[in-house]
Amino acid sequence: MKLFYAPQSPFARKVHVAALELGLADDIELVLTPVAPGMANEDYARDGNPLRKIPALARNDGSVLYDSGVICEYLDARAGGGRILPGGGEARWLILRDHALANGICDAAVLVRYETWLRPEEFRWESWTRDQWSKIDSGLAAFEADPEACGDPKAEMLNLAQIALGCALGYLDFRYDERNWRGSYPKLSAWFESLSKRPSFAQTVPVNPPQ
Numbered sequence: 001m002k003l004f005y006a007p008q009s010p011f012a013r014k015v016h017v018a019a020l021e022l023g024l025a026d027d028i029e030l031v032l033t034p035v036a037p038g039m040a041n042e043d044y045a046r047d048g049n050p051l052r053k054i055p056a057l058a059r060n061d062g063s064v065l066y067d068s069g070v071i072c073e074y075l076d077a078r079a080g081g082g083r084i085l086p087g088g089g090e091a092r093w094l095i096l097r098d099h100a101l102a103n104g105i106c107d108a109a110v111l112v113r114y115e116t117w118l119r120p121e122e123f124r125w126e127s128w129t130r131d132q133w134s135k136i137d138s139g140l141a142a143f144e145a146d147p148e149a150c151g152d153p154k155a156e157m158l159n160l161a162q163i164a165l166g167c168a169l170g171y172l173d174f175r176y177d178e179r180n181w182r183g184s185y186p187k188l189s190a191w192f193e194s195l196s197k198r199p200s201f202a203q204t205v206p207v208n209p210p211q
């Protein structure tokens with residue numbers, strides 16, 4: 001299988017971490033795929049994701065899956081099912097909800113990056129950017145207040161929400177170190193420090209792609 005990815009993307013990292021946790025990483029070839037709003041990449045729109053977003057997973061039969069949550073569920077099923085996402089019961093709904101929250105933090109953080117890095121300065125919308133930061137902050141505050149949602153970072157297997165949250169925090173460190181999220185969320189900070197020692201996280205720390 002081929003994973004269209006970039007080493008700085010928190011969504012692509014989530015899939016890569018899930019593959020490592022599930023023992024499937026050796027079945028996946030990583031294909032560096034540059035994407036950004038406004039960047040023409042018609043080959044990828046045709047052969048990967050029509051929305052031109054990463055990650056996408058090309059399976060061995062040629063069919064392609066996106067987005068990151070769908071790919072993670074697929075990998076879980078391929079690894080036997082019920083390992084990063086229970087097949088049923090209340091736990092499933094809570095993990096899916098917390099996954100949505102962590103993913104929403106990533107969405108907001110990536111959008112702020114596009115707004116402040118890609119958009120020409122004269123068109124930037126400061127109150128919109130502040131609002132995205134406020135969403136990120138309320139998401140982090142919800143996790144800080146709910147240690148159960150974070151779960152044990154040393155558990156034998158992580159769940160989908162924990163993986164997504166770790167990738168969101170890693171992206172905040174990577175792009176917005178100066179905002180020091182750790183100062184406001186000490187429980188999350190301790191949790192992330194422990195999570196970061198897992199091989200799946202240590203091997204996938206975000207970096208800028210080669211130029």
Ligand SMILES: N[C@@H](CCC(=O)N[C@@H](CS)C(=O)NCC(=O)O)C(=O)O
Binds near residue numbers: 054110
């Ligand atoms: N909901 C998607 C979000 C993926 C996403 O936004 N990826 C970013 C990179 S981190 C992207 O491809 N951006 C390109 C664009 O928005 O044109 C998922 O979970 O896979």
